[in-house]
Amino acid sequence: MGRRVLVTGAARSTGRRLVAALAEEPEVEQVVAVDDLEPEGPFPDKVEHLAVDLRSPALVRAVQSAGIDTCVHLGVTAEPRAAGGRVTMKERNVLGTMQLLAAAYHAPDLRRLVLKSTTAVYGSTAGDPAVWTESMSHETPRHGFGKDAIEVEDYVRSFDRRRPDVAVTVLRLANQVGPTVDNPLTRYFELPVCPTVLGFDPRLQFLHEEDTAEVLRRATLGPAQRGTFNVAGDGVVLLSQAIRIAGKPPLPIPEPLVNRVAELVGRTVDFSPEQVHFLQYGRVADTSAAAAQLGFTSKWTSLQAFEDFASTRLRRLVTEERVTRLEHEAMALLRRATGWLTRELPR
Amino acid sequence: MTPPRSRCQARTRTGDRCRNPAGPDGLCALHRRQAEKAAAHSTRPGTRRGTPRPRPPKPAASRPRPSKPGVSEPRPPAPGPPEGERSPAPGGRGSAVHRPSAEPGPGSQDEPEPGSPGEPGAEPFGPFLDWAEEALEFLGRRLLGEYEVDEFGHDPDLVEHVLAPLLRPLYKHWWRVETRGLEHVPASGPALVVGNHAGTLPFDALMVALALLDEHPAHRSLRMLAADLAFDMPVVAPLARKSGNTLACSEDATRLLEAGELVGVWPEGYKGLGKPYRERYQLQRFGRGGFVQVALRTGSPIVPVAVVGSEEIYPMLANLRRLARLLGFPYFPVTPTFPALGPLGAIPLPSKWLIEFCPPIETAHLGPDALLDPMVLFDLTDQVRDTIQQTVHKNLLARRGVFG
Numbered sequence: 008m009g010r011r012v013l014v015t016g017a018a019r020s021t022g023r024r025l026v027a028a029l030a031e032e033p034e035v036e037q038v039v040a041v042d043d044l045e046p047e048g049p050f051p052d053k054v055e056h057l058a059v060d061l062r063s064p065a066l067v068r069a070v071q072s073a074g075i076d077t078c079v080h081l082g083v084t085a086e087p088r089a090a091g092g093r094v095t096m097k098e099r100n101v102l103g104t105m106q107l108l109a110a111a112y113h114a115p116d117l118r119r120l121v122l123k124s125t126t127a128v129y130g131s132t133a134g135d136p137a138v139w140t141e142s143m144s145h146e147t148p149r150h151g152f153g154k155d156a157i158e159v160e161d162y163v164r165s166f167d168r169r170r171p172d173v174a175v176t177v178l179r180l181a182n183q184v185g186p187t188v189d190n191p192l193t194r195y196f197e198l199p200v201c202p203t204v205l206g207f208d209p210r211l212q213f214l215h216e217e218d219t220a221e222v223l224r225r226a227t228l229g230p231a232q233r234g235t236f237n238v239a240g241d242g243v244v245l246l247s248q249a250i251r252i253a254g255k256p257p258l259p260i261p262e263p264l265v266n267r268v269a270e271l272v273g274r275t276v277d278f279s280p281e282q283v284h285f286l287q288y289g290r291v292a293d294t295s296a297a298a299a300q301l302g303f304t305s306k307w308t309s310l311q312a313f314e315d316f317a318s319t320r321l322r323r324l325v326t327e328e329r330v331t332r333l334e335h336e337a338m339a340l341l342r343r344a345t346g347w348l349t350r351e352l353p354r
Numbered sequence: 355m356t357p358p359r360s361r362c363q364a365r366t367r368t369g370d371r372c373r374n375p376a377g378p379d380g381l382c383a384l385h386r387r388q389a390e391k392a393a394a395h396s397t398r399p400g401t402r403r404g405t406p407r408p409r410p411p412k413p414a415a416s417r418p419r420p421s422k423p424g425v426s427e428p429r430p431p432a433p434g435p436p437e438g439e440r441s442p443a444p445g446g447r448g449s450a451v452h453r454p455s456a457e458p459g460p461g462s463q464d465e466p467e468p469g470s471p472g473e474p475g476a477e478p479f480g481p482f483l484d485w486a487e488e489a490l491e492f493l494g495r496r497l498l499g500e501y502e503v504d505e506f507g508h509d510p511d512l513v514e515h516v517l518a519p520l521l522r523p524l525y526k527h528w529w530r531v532e533t534r535g536l537e538h539v540p541a542s543g544p545a546l547v548v549g550n551h552a553g554t555l556p557f558d559a560l561m562v563a564l565a566l567l568d569e570h571p572a573h574r575s576l577r578m579l580a581a582d583l584a585f586d587m588p589v590v591a592p593l594a595r596k597s598g599n600t601l602a603c604s605e606d607a608t609r610l611l612e613a614g615e616l617v618g619v620w621p622e623g624y625k626g627l628g629k630p631y632r633e634r635y636q637l638q639r640f641g642r643g644g645f646v647q648v649a650l651r652t653g654s655p656i657v658p659v660a661v662v663g664s665e666e667i668y669p670m671l672a673n674l675r676r677l678a679r680l681l682g683f684p685y686f687p688v689t690p691t692f693p694a695l696g697p698l699g700a701i702p703l704p705s706k707w708l709i710e711f712c713p714p715i716e717t718a719h720l721g722p723d724a725l726l727d728p729m730v731l732f733d734l735t736d737q738v739r740d741t742i743q744q745t746v747h748k749n750l751l752a753r754r755g756v757f758g
Contacts, residue, residue: 242505325498341486
């Protein structure tokens with residue numbers, strides 16, 4: 008019998024990619040795509056679209072009846088406005104997960120649960136270690152997505168204890184970028200100027216959307232691996248560097264004013280307060296556990312992933328040609344000036 | 355995990371080894387660009403004066419990219435000249451920037467200025483032009499984001515071109531730092547450099563780091579462990595990271611040592627930095643010996659370093675504790691010039707400095723069991739502290755005067 012996979016949050020870009028990739032695998036018999044959003048295009052043949060909210064009873068029936076053996080939970084969202092406000096976002100993230108897990112607890116054929124979480128669970132403060140490993144204790148983020156993700160992870164861990172026959176894999180993904188990704192961070196870099204916190208230059212990590220799809224596919228279809236894994240592109244990119252690669256002018260904001268500006272900017276890019284901390288202190292996660300146990304290393308380094316995003320999505324104001332030409336002109340000017348000086352000075 | 359990085363094989367204008375991390379072809383981003391430029395020049399020998407020299411088109415990827423097997427389509431590697439052919443010739447000096455300024459002929463030939471005859475008289479400004487070109491290249495790289503930092507945020511390009519040049523005058527001319535015992539610092543592999551800490555502002559740490567970068571034969575970057583205050587201060591925080599430092603916690607220290615880096619630690623912390631002048635050169639308590647634990651866990655040798663001279667740069671007569679608490683600082687110093695002279699009081703006194711690295715204390719032979727034995731930790735901590743204290747006293751007695 009083939010695999011029967013249920014994917015939540017399937018209509019958003021990550022979900023669509025995963026569903027399409029799963030539908031191409033011969034070993035997958037059926038994919039149940041759960042999302043109350045309407046997908047942009049039709050799903051492939053093997054896919055049954057279940058247009059319900061995670062909190063609806065129809066989901067419970069779907070999880071328990073269809074002989075689902077794998078559940079991939081992508082339904083935790085970082086965007087309050089898209090979700091219909093912070094309260095609704097929390098409802099969907101946390102209560103939706105509880106509902107899903109409650110249904111999964113009674114699913115007789117379930118053998119594997121994959122949760123897409125985030126490195127935002129580590130928070131961002133000045134006192135953070137430079138590189139987070141999965142086992143390090145960290146302060147609990149008090150707001151937004153990070154807090155939701157922590158609570159969701161807690162529920163998933165408790166599910167793990169109650170259903171030892173289900174292999175639970177938690178993937179903590181770094182910030183995703185790529186040609187088709189649309190999230191608060193990509194919208195931030197699409198602003199005409201990029202506001203930064205004056206005097207801070209955080210280290211960031213990026214994950215290319217292709218790598219996201221690959222790690223999810225591997226966690227779903229590859230050998231089952233229990234545990235929690237950080238997933239990110241190799242290396243780090245400084246925010247200042249990213250802004251320069253994006254070719255945008257930075258707009259440094261003094262720390263006392265940051266929250267007000269963030270509020271204004273937040274209206275356009277759907278920013279939450281903990282993302283401001285992220286842009287002040289940054290965050291880097293260690294990915295060696297994913298490499299050793301999942302056998303996954305990202306194809307794109309953080310830098311390459313960001314460059315790919317920048318070159319496909321952004322129009323640079325500061326371009327290589329302009330800088331090279333300026334460099335060149337300045338040099339020619341200096342040469343002329345020194346040439347003149349050496350000719351005139353002896354006289 | 356950062357693998358121990360190899361350094362660029364080219365030489366800088368001054369003939370020193372370039373300290374930028376090397377890419378797969380053994381060159382750093384800067385010298386690769388220069389090598390490509392030089393290659394483009396040699397293929398176009400007839401580049402005439404009067405027409406602006408066309409720049410070689412920069413490859414799409416001008417950074418060293420670890421190309422991984424199975425990469426589906428991420429951009430192809432640099433289409434530049436084949437890597438192997440770029441011999442980093444006698445120090446990569448054949449390139450446009452690293453043209454030896456003493457040679458009159460060939461250097462000025464490819465100068466593009468319109469209408470000016472290739473005069474040998476331009477030579478007095480040769481070094482200046484070289485410097486200007488390198489500076490412009492640097493600015494261009496920074497503007498385009500063409501540099502790489504490691505996972506701790508260490509930015510060797512910035513250190514080499516901005517931070518170290520800013521500190522060098524202090525090192526050479528202001529404090530006339532004399533460094534001894536550099537042979538005790540291993541040329542490669544992990545080691546924990548432990549020093550005394552004094553002087554209100556951590557200039558002693560910066561000078562030890564500069565000594566290792568400039569004067570150690572292997573030009574090692576000292577990755578220092580800094581107080582968390584440093585990472586919460588605007589401007590200071592990113593500079594601390596970019597110059598290779600990280601937070602003083604055992605996770606970061608262990609990670610750096612496991613990656614084969616040279617780690618610097620100042621266990622006295624604020625107690626040493628903010629002690630009054632009358633207690634000068636009296637080492638304070640060495641924390642709880644956390645640095646010894648890290649050394650034992652990673653089997654790294656401990657290299658004690660004694661700094662003499664740092665106590666006199668800002669002689670702290672009093673500490674305004676309440677003001678410090680109000681501002682959130684660990685101390686608020688009153689020196690003979692600060693705050694009396696305002697910003698002028700921030701100029702440190704030009705004492706004469708001596709930095710001495712002591713023979714390393716090995717920890718590898720103690721094995722992992724030693725970690726469980728608090729007595730071993732205490733003994734090692736005391737041994738390191740005593741070594742530094744004795745070396746400080748010895749060098750104090752030997753020096754002629756504070757400003758000698």
